[in-house]
Amino acid sequence: MPNYTAPVNDMMFLFDKLRNNKNYNEIEKYKEINSDLVKDILDEASKINQNIILPLAKSGDENPTVLENGVVRTPPGYKEAYTKYIEDGWTSLSCDPKYGGQGMPKTVSAFFDEMLSSASLSFKLYSELSIGAYNCIFHHATDEIKNKFLPKIVEGKWSGTMCLTEPVCGTDLGLLRTKAVEQTNGIFKLSGQKIFITSGDHDLTENIIHLVIARAADSPTGTKGLSLFLVPKFIVNDDGSIGPRNGISTGSVENKMGIKGSATCVLNFDDAVGYMIGSKNKGLNAMFTMMNLERIVVGIQGLGISEIAYQNSLSYAKERKQGKANNAKPTNGADFIIEHADIRKSLLNMKSIIEGERALCFWLSQQTEVSLNHPDKKVKQEASDFVSLMTPVVKTMFTDMGMEITSEAMQVHGGYGYTNDQGIEQLYRDNRITPIYEGTNSVQAADLVFRKLVNKNGDIINRYLEMIKRDCNTGNEQTKSFVKELNDHIEILSKFTTWIKEKVKNSKDDASAACNDYLKALGFVSIAHAWIKVLEVSFKDYDNNKNFYEDKIQTANFYFKRVLPRMESHFKTATTGSDYIMNFKFN
């Protein structure tokens, strides 16, 4: 089983030193959330993740969730851990106090999401979708629905799901067939099949609240005829008590390469009672509230798994002896593999990406809070535009880098990484779902290029790049060489941006064939931007914590020398166009 120590130090560094965002600091309700409080929360979070949840990873992998006699049974230990988890209030962390939540900002809850992803992604998914459902209901449902369902979801007694995918459609929701027929009393009855439903059924909660995209009987075809419905596993009586079972059955639980503790279900809806959330035929808008926040969290999953993979690689490299280092003294024995240059390079690659991602994520959490809570509408909108731009980037970069990092961890471990003992291969398998679900990374890249760069709110990407340049060009002598590197790469990214904007208008296939590369190029630059902000503080505050800041500066140095330049070949290869790709005959 891998070891894990929550990186509270690095998290607190971000919270203490990089919370210097004027707009974020203007949000009234977060003014009293100070370092001491956050430190207490993270310390408690470390304990439950390290002690209670981490062991569930192996348990879930060895005893996958199963469907037996119509009942979905989670792995041994899940139920006890979940009970403790909700007793301690972890589901309520970021929820509104009005419904029993603790009202923590995403600057805090994102740290918790990361820890939980490190400890056990499978276990995390049971409550993660509940928060998604919470957000969707919170933003789009009537007060009646909110009062009836939210307190139980916040408490963790009921969980949530997001039901979109059907056999014929994952990416392409216009094709979906689940029907909702309006009854005389204003409720609907839903029929159809949903697949790949995470936490679709299980034995951890009293009730499961499904948020289902379906087509009302009189709605048009395509995506413009889709509405959103709340469909509980058990009907909830007017007094809030659990009523009869609704018309939903579990067809099967998928056998998967990883996240085996998570129940990925086929759900059959058969005249299931549902309540419309939001406006008719506007279901996708409401669902996207849930999906966008969820996509960022999937990015954080990649970060969390990367972190535990790195920690175990580092400790293994310090205890495994093999071969002689180049400059070793002629003694008898072998050296620890951490003395070897290529192992060190690999470890620094992981570390520099992880810490850069965490800093970028912290910046994004602040932007998200500004987008939701700032009093000034214009400020709010600008933050919202940045969040919308960076959502596909964070989802894709962090999960792709998760594949790279878990793979490097396996190489560091050699044969011991491939066998089951050390748990490294499980991290590799578990992480592998993250570039697929919540929209494959190619879907994210297309979303970025075709919808997020320039939209009805203007030229978002241009504003973003201008903002980075302003952030960097502070004239600080100590960060100068880093800033120069970043500026050189922003230059390339700007060329790439001009090229791709033109192609989005005039040659869509060129843009499609380049969108994955464009996302990567932007991602590497965004992480570099986050590193510049870390560096500013590290130089300024250097004397107060020399070891810590020296580590940051050297890690950033690696990122700028070895990681950031990787964006160049993305630019070069992607801008060769697509005629030769589109004309190819695949016989």
Add this chain to the structure above:
Amino acid sequence: MPNYTAPVNDMMFLFDKLRNNKNYNEIEKYKEINSDLVKDILDEASKINQNIILPLAKSGDENPTVLENGVVRTPPGYKEAYTKYIEDGWTSLSCDPKYGGQGMPKTVSAFFDEMLSSASLSFKLYSELSIGAYNCIFHHATDEIKNKFLPKIVEGKWSGTMCLTEPVCGTDLGLLRTKAVEQTNGIFKLSGQKIFITSGDHDLTENIIHLVIARAADSPTGTKGLSLFLVPKFIVNDDGSIGPRNGISTGSVENKMGIKGSATCVLNFDDAVGYMIGSKNKGLNAMFTMMNLERIVVGIQGLGISEIAYQNSLSYAKERKQGKANNAKPTNGADFIIEHADIRKSLLNMKSIIEGERALCFWLSQQTEVSLNHPDKKVKQEASDFVSLMTPVVKTMFTDMGMEITSEAMQVHGGYGYTNDQGIEQLYRDNRITPIYEGTNSVQAADLVFRKLVNKNGDIINRYLEMIKRDCNTGNEQTKSFVKELNDHIEILSKFTTWIKEKVKNSKDDASAACNDYLKALGFVSIAHAWIKVLEVSFKDYDNNKNFYEDKIQTANFYFKRVLPRMESHFKTATTGSDYIMNFKFN
């Protein structure tokens, strides 16, 4: 279960049109191996791989090889298939007729290795190590040993293993502890533990012939005290019949992420009778005969798994509808995903790498045969130098690209790639061992840079690059634009080579930290070289098979536009040195 059709067309194209290597064609014994014969062999090979062996992949994954009551049991169906496999003579394909072999050159047997890797890597491993053992015994043992052991190995009735790794040493063999004590009658008794022994024990053959690296009792420490021993599972009587069980027991069979049908064993040697092969204390030299050939075959494994992953991605892309293509006519339905630019790009990425690798491998097979069989010693040595240079490159590139390609296959399949049904996730898991075993890819990269570029035979890399340049600069107008691209990248590779040669002498850590990148840069160029040779033929012979050659030219075009340029960022990042890596304090 994935489908598979052996790419006989492409293989026959290589055999027919790219066998134009003067030195290879001077090998007397291969002159009669003509196209018709090879076509017959490949057709038969297709049948057994597609019909008998392919189904074993799933069987082995679902019913891993187990150790029960001291007996290692292979998965259902393995024994029947193996019986058919040896009856049809597939183990003997490349072996010397003197011992019952068919005497086929590697230009043919490498195709068979590829097919078998596509069909079931786990099953393949049972006979693969037998061929390794065959080569080792053939080149280093006495006639007595050869006559006693080789016919049965060639026939497939006995199998072989390679026993190097011990708990304290995989990469670093100098540390190994297994002892061999000489007895009065000239034989040895071995004691010690070997781990990660592929096909170390199983129920497919009557006997298992272990080739074991051990230290004779009076030998020095370090790698210079290692000798090689033949240690049979059952003692073989003088008349060739099976005698009593030798002192070898199976401690355990590893649980692994993939290749679950393959028995990866812990073997305990307890006064086991063994016979020294080759000279005392020169065991590693003899073992390297086996390892070097084996490393190329591991590269071919990556190629084979890439091929089946590609085939299934292509067919899935042609049958799965999702989303609208950019220039689709406004009809109701979705388009097949093969209409989408980014899916096409992904498929071409796979295809262009796979076909380039296959062509490179064919070139390398010819070189290998020249290095073993050419009458002119100088010609032989030159070919041997090239084989030795390209061995780590092929092992590493093909297996790394196998990770990329199986991962892309999973993305093309979306959620259906991550669940067990389609078998894509198994390819992803099975391939993942290939960058680890037979020396991790980092070990290969260090081997390349520190031992293969320049050695006692001279400046091998320089000769290799000169040879590529000669091959390319034929003045052919039709390949001109491709050759220009390649020359530009050879230019970069030459700079990288000069840099790294200097670092090998004066700053070894810089070279170590750069060696993985250097290998990649060389690998991308080597595959491009193979493509140039394919292009020469494709243009020249164009009118005789337009569709086939047009496909080749367009696939090559993709490689030169989108794949080859990836080598540049390896050069740029790797040549930043290593001070900042070596000085880093991993606290």
